[in-house]
Amino acid sequence: MTMELPQPCRFNLCLTLLVLYFLIGFLSHTRTEAVATYLYHNCPNTTTFIPNSTYQSNLNHLLIYLSSNATRDVEFYNATAGNSVDTVYGLFLCHGDLPADTCQSCIADATKDIVQRCPTERVAVGWYDECMLRYSDQYFFGSMVTDPNAILGNTQNISDQARSDQLVRATTNDLASGIINLSTGAKKFGTKQANFTALQNVYTLAQCTPDLSGYDCNRCLQSAIQNLPSGKQGGRVLFPSCVARFEIYPFYLTGNTSAPPPMLVPPPPTPKGANTITGKAQT
Numbered sequence: 184m185t186m187e188l189p190q191p192c193r194f195n196l197c198l199t200l201l202v203l204y205f206l207i208g209f210l211s212h213t214r215t216e217a218v219a220t221y222l223y224h225n226c227p228n229t230t231t232f233i234p235n236s237t238y239q240s241n242l243n244h245l246l247i248y249l250s251s252n253a254t255r256d257v258e259f260y261n262a263t264a265g266n267s268v269d270t271v272y273g274l275f276l277c278h279g280d281l282p283a284d285t286c287q288s289c290i291a292d293a294t295k296d297i298v299q300r301c302p303t304e305r306v307a308v309g310w311y312d313e314c315m316l317r318y319s320d321q322y323f324f325g326s327m328v329t330d331p332n333a334i335l336g337n338t339q340n341i342s343d344q345a346r347s348d349q350l351v352r353a354t355t356n357d358l359a360s361g362i363i364n365l366s367t368g369a370k371k372f373g374t375k376q377a378n379f380t381a382l383q384n385v386y387t388l389a390q391c392t393p394d395l396s397g398y399d400c401n402r403c404l405q406s407a408i409q410n411l412p413s414g415k416q417g418g419r420v421l422f423p424s425c426v427a428r429f430e431i432y433p434f435y436l437t438g439n440t441s442a443p444p445p446m447l448v449p450p451p452p453t454p455k456g457a458n459t460i461t462g463k464a465q466t
């Protein structure tokens with residue numbers, strides 16, 4: 184991951200920004216333990232709602248449903264608000280290795296953050312380090328989509344690119360194949376570590392939203408794996424339906440990553456076909 188700081192700025196402005204930065208950091212730190220680390224978002228401005236409309240009110244309710252349900256020690260929840268043309272559908276997904284309170288604070292933060300980035304958009308998806316939040320005016324539960332998306336790569340190159348790419352793909356493919364036979368509603372998350380050299384490990388993670396079938400999850404992950412940045416020390420592919428990531432350091436909580444108990448989600452309607460990937464690259 185790279186962070187861009189504003190480069191050319193006058194000394195006073197920089198100082199003010201720096202003070203603000205630390206102040207905000209301090210305030211947010213005292214406010215809550217874990218804060219959603221923003222990665223990327225997408226909300227096309229082609230479909231917007233009128234401020235204070237029924238849609239806005241339904242969206243507000245949806246975000247409350249999502250954040251309040253995140254306190255129930257679930258890492259995935261989908262909700263619907265409204266029952267007419269202004270219905271809003273939404274879900275959240277926390278990384279499968281997170282403790283419940285981290286998931287809860289990520290969703291609490293994400294629900295506030297996304298409406299600032301997308302104040303009048305009807306359709307939005309936000310990816311954070313710890314969780315993902317998505318809503319739409321169209322029913323999308325159980326459908327596999329890979330668009331919109333983001334591909335993030337570490338700026339650092341890795342030595343022995345060919346072997347590293349091969350290892351990352353083999354490891355993540357292994358992860359995906361363990362997910363393919365899981366039922367709709369089951370948690371679809373895995374992490375796997377592999378030796379790159381005697382001294383260097385590669386750590387990988389794959390996760391789908393549980394409303395997908397194992398078959399669609401595998402399709403999503405195959406596409407994600409193919410789009411992982413090559414020759415880098417780390418990278419991730421963020422799709423609305425699944426995410427894949429690798430790094431040369433352990434970035435997930437190690438521990439129990441074996442097949443988890445199924446989650447209670449009713450079977451979805453017949454999934455639509457996957458959209459094609461229109462890669463939005465960013466490093």
Ligand SMILES: *[C@@H]1O[C@H](CO)[C@@H](O)[C@H](O)[C@H]1NC(C)=O
Nearest residue numbers: 226227228229230231303304
């Ligand atoms: C939508 O976004 C595009 C690109 O960001 C911008 O050029 C356009 O003016 C925006 N349209 C509206 C209606 O805000």
Ligand SMILES: *[C@@H]1O[C@H](CO)[C@@H](O)[C@H](O)[C@H]1NC(C)=O
Nearest residue numbers: 232233234235236239240303
């Ligand atoms: C929306 O409602 C809020 C409070 O109810 C009000 O302050 C604001 O001016 C309204 N905005 C519009 C665009 O009507």
Ligand SMILES: *[C@@H]1O[C@H](CO)[C@@H](O)[C@H](O)[C@H]1NC(C)=O
Nearest residue numbers: 248249251252255261262263
């Ligand atoms: C969870 O969301 C539903 C709507 O989907 C809502 O009725 C319910 O009160 C929420 N549960 C909690 C614990 O907040």
Ligand SMILES: *[C@@H]1O[C@H](CO)[C@@H](O)[C@H](O)[C@H]1NC(C)=O
Nearest residue numbers: 261262263324325394449451
């Ligand atoms: C959650 O998604 C399932 C399909 O995966 C759907 O049947 C169910 O109605 C949704 N629940 C809510 C509260 O929207």
Ligand SMILES: *[C@@H]1O[C@H](CO)[C@@H](O)[C@H](O)[C@H]1NC(C)=O
Nearest residue numbers: 337338339340341344414415
């Ligand atoms: C990484 O490799 C690419 C070409 O393979 C090169 O253009 C780039 O400068 C390298 N970056 C670093 C940080 O070494």
Ligand SMILES: *[C@@H]1O[C@H](CO)[C@@H](O)[C@H](O)[C@H]1NC(C)=O
Nearest residue numbers: 357359360361362363364365
């Ligand atoms: C998934 O199921 C198929 C057919 O039931 C089976 O052939 C395959 O070995 C299974 N894959 C895994 C990884 O369990």
Ligand SMILES: *[C@@H]1O[C@H](CO)[C@@H](O)[C@H](O)[C@H]1NC(C)=O
Nearest residue numbers: 376377378379380381382384
């Ligand atoms: C990785 O290498 C270490 C030491 O070189 C070894 O102990 C370990 O078993 C290896 N792990 C795997 C998964 O091969």
